[in-house]
Amino acid sequence: MLTLTFTAYDLTSIRFAFSPLREVAASVHALRTPAGRALHLPWMKHVRPKLTADLAPLLDLVPGGAYIPDFLCPIPASPAPDLAAELAALRALPDEVIRGDLDRMTSWPTCGPLEGAAADLYDDPPAGLPRLAEAVEAYWRLAIAPHWPRMRSLLEGDLLYRARQLAEHGPAGVFADMHPEIRWEDRRLCLEQRPEELSRALTGEGLLLIASVFVWPSLFHRTDSPGQAIITYPVRAIATLWERGTAPAPGALAAVIGRSRALLLGELDTPASTTELSRRTGLAPGSVSEQLTLLLAAGLVTKHRVGRVMLYVRTPRAQALLGD
Incomplete structure (x- = not known):
């Protein structure tokens, strides 16, 4: 079981956000691993036949393993950033950041070696990043943009709900209905069925909670030190999205x-x-x-x-x- 232990300061440093680029990455991961994602089947059936070879710079980076490169899952600069700002930051990333994330990806047993456009990006990040950004924009227009107003409404509503729960009930209220694997007790956040070696005592970094449509029914987390601990969790009322x-x-x-x-x-x-x-x-x-x-x-x-x-x-x- 993974645990995050909070100081008094960390309890005041919980913030909420969502990220369009994370939704892109999580949605590709959902397409790669459809088992158990029944709620998204109407979307998958609509999108999957439209995927084309020109999307390879994006699709090859999310082969369906347990790790998605961190540069596709940025830390939101504001509670509700837009895709253009996140893509501008992606295009400006140094070569060593891109290669470091891709090295980390190949180290995961379920990911395997880099192939196709992912290998090309590793070999030449300055040439590969513009192609990746173009593929993200094309995928967004195809798969996300038609549904984004509804998705954004759910995401913004979740941020408002969590902020109210924090103000009225403290951390216990925030985490009470966030995910079955999440449990809050005695200034500790516990994630069931997660590696204990990723446990951490926070020392003022706080916690970033990112609402997501396509992470459902699971959750993503990045808790290794240094840096801010991050949990990406399923948005509330997800079942109403495709109704x-x-x-x-x-x-x-x-x-x-x-x-x-x-x-x-x-x-x-x-x-x-x-x-x-x-x-x-x-x-x-x-x-x-x-x-x-x-x-x-x-x-x-x-x-x-x-x-x-x-x-x-x-x-x-x-x-x-x-x-x-």
Whole structure:
């Protein structure tokens, strides 16, 4: 069992983020290792037939082993970075960083020797990095961009939820429902079924928690010293990502406050934007905004800005109206 032991300072240095480039890498890994990823099957069936040879600079770097090169899983510079900024940082990486990560990749028993475009990148990073960045952009347009508004809504909602849990309940609240392998006890974060030799006593570095769509149902971690400890965990409400349609509005409540407002409250078990609520419910964006304004005035929802997006979530008063 892997354990991370926190100082008092580390408890105040927990931060949350997501990373578009990590989603690219994790999604390729999901395509390579589809077993147990039933929730993503609709996406896989749509994307897999469209993969072409020009994506090899990316695909050859994620053969499906236990390690993904760290340069494809950057540390987010902000809670919600964009892909362009992460690709700019990728293009600027020194040769020794690229080769060091690829050496680490070949040292994992499940990865094997470098092949194809991965070997070319190792031999000539200055020539290979632009090709890799172009392949990432092409893959993004093909596999991620059509779904990114929904994915981003889930990711931003998760960041808001975790931050509220930390503020209201401390670390125990953050980790309580994060992943079955994660357990918090006595200033220690325990990861079941993970190598004990990667255990670590933090000394002020803090912990970075990165929400991810495609890491589900597992989690990624980087806890070796030096550097900040990082855990990439599955976003909440992942099962709703590929769903079509909406849940029915609670009948009795709809009769009192109206069907549209009851329908919106039913969807706000996780934070969501106006655009996302419009997609889920079929209501026009203007109508969603109007109904949310009324619910906000009645104290049934609250709103929070995350990056450039305003997210809404129902209040305990609304939860009491909805019942269990």
